[in-house]
Amino acid sequence: MMGQMALDPMHQFKVETLREFSIGGFDISFTTASLALMLVVVIVFALLFFAISKPKIVPSRMQSVGELGYEFVANMVRDTIGEEGIKFFPFIFTLFLLVFGCNMLGMIPYFVTPTAQIVVTAALALLVFFTVIVFGFIRNGIGFLKLFVPSGVPLPLLFLLVPLEIISFFVRPLTLSLRLFGNILAGHIVLKLFVGFTVALLGTASFLSVFAIAPFFLALAFTALEFLVAFLQAYIFTVLTCVYLNDAFHPSH
Amino acid sequence: MVLDLIGSILVGLMFGLALDHVLGTEPWGMLALLALGMAAGFRLMLRTAEQQAKRIADETNAASAGAGAAKQGHEDT
Numbered sequence: 001m002m003g004q005m006a007l008d009p010m011h012q013f014k015v016e017t018l019r020e021f022s023i024g025g026f027d028i029s030f031t032t033a034s035l036a037l038m039l040v041v042v043i044v045f046a047l048l049f050f051a052i053s054k055p056k057i058v059p060s061r062m063q064s065v066g067e068l069g070y071e072f073v074a075n076m077v078r079d080t081i082g083e084e085g086i087k088f089f090p091f092i093f094t095l096f097l098l099v100f101g102c103n104m105l106g107m108i109p110y111f112v113t114p115t116a117q118i119v120v121t122a123a124l125a126l127l128v129f130f131t132v133i134v135f136g137f138i139r140n141g142i143g144f145l146k147l148f149v150p151s152g153v154p155l156p157l158l159f160l161l162v163p164l165e166i167i168s169f170f171v172r173p174l175t176l177s178l179r180l181f182g183n184i185l186a187g188h189i190v191l192k193l194f195v196g197f198t199v200a201l202l203g204t205a206s207f208l209s210v211f212a213i214a215p216f217f218l219a220l221a222f223t224a225l226e227f228l229v230a231f232l233q234a235y236i237f238t239v240l241t242c243v244y245l246n247d248a249f250h251p252s253h
Numbered sequence: 254m255v256l257d258l259i260g261s262i263l264v265g266l267m268f269g270l271a272l273d274h275v276l277g278t279e280p281w282g283m284l285a286l287l288a289l290g291m292a293a294g295f296r297l298m299l300r301t302a303e304q305q306a307k308r309i310a311d312e313t314n315a316a317s318a319g320a321g322a323a324k325q326g327h328e329d330t
Contacts, residue, residue, distance in 0.1 A: 160292075163289050163293075164289060164292055164293040164296055165293075167261055167264055167265055167268070167286075167289060167290055167293035168261065168293050168296070168297050170264050170268070171257065171260040171261045171264045171293070171294075171297065174256075174260040174263065174264060175256040175257055175260045178256055178260070179256055182256075
């Protein structure tokens with residue numbers, strides 16, 4: 001029975017409640033996922049604090065890692081939004097580090113992956129979505145609605161295209177959250193399955209054990225791939241955040 | 254890209270059901286917005302495909318010009 005449980009690929013995503021809380025009937029219990037999120041925040045904060053604690057002209061190893069991350073996200077913001085978008089840099093940099101940190105924490109065996117929980121990714125995506133709406137209206141006023149009117153289109157066609165644009169706009173939080181959630185979830189399931197195959201084949205204690213080498217190497221290869229995916233998904237999440245925020249800055253396209 | 258297509262259809266469906274629920278026009282709102290969602294999905298998917306094709310073309314041009322491949326992430330699934 002214990003072996004059965006260890007091989008279940010979905011078991012790793014089960015969230016345990018550590019402390020029960022509720023406000024107005026809403027369950028806001030402190031869970032293992034919340035703990036993992038806090039751990040990521042602490043780790044990221046500690047690393048960045050360490051990186052900039054003793055700044056030098058010739059950066060130390062930690063300092064150059066911090067500067068590399070800063071430059072990477074700052075260039076991304078400048079390329080997609082432009083110079084004026086830099087005031088959103090703290091928000092975007094925080095999102096990037098949080099998502100990247102969560103993905104990387106999940107790569108450590110036995111750790112909970114917060115980004116493999118749809119609530120976490122959905123909350124992040126909705127945060128981006130509402131930031132775009134609120135900031136878009138603050139900056140452009142009612143002109144933000146030009147976002148839904150494609151330019152250079154004859155008037156009769158607009159009656160069809162405007163609803164399409166509106167639907168496309170509301171799809172964003174859905175796709176943004178599902179992309180991150182799906183990639184991380186699928187990656188962890190595949191890893192667990194291959195490792196499970198290896199253990200199961202070894203457990204037969206017969207000539208079949210020889211074949212355990214195949215899933216073992218696949219698991220090894222997928223571990224490397226998952227590190228790539230962990231970075232890539234954090235990158236894609238951040239780039240799309242920039243692209244969506246760009247709409248708030250320049251609503252007419 | 255796949256997510257764009259499926260997401261648009263789902264959002265269209267949800268909006269349609271919500272509209273029907275508020276206005277009591279079952280099932281016409283759902284049908285109309287489902288059709289709109291599908292159209293929006295295809296449009297969004299084709300737009301993403303166009304962007305990716307353009308990026309790949311740019312990368313190939315840059316590579317053949319000897320300037321090295323442009324640094325851009327890939328947006329799969």
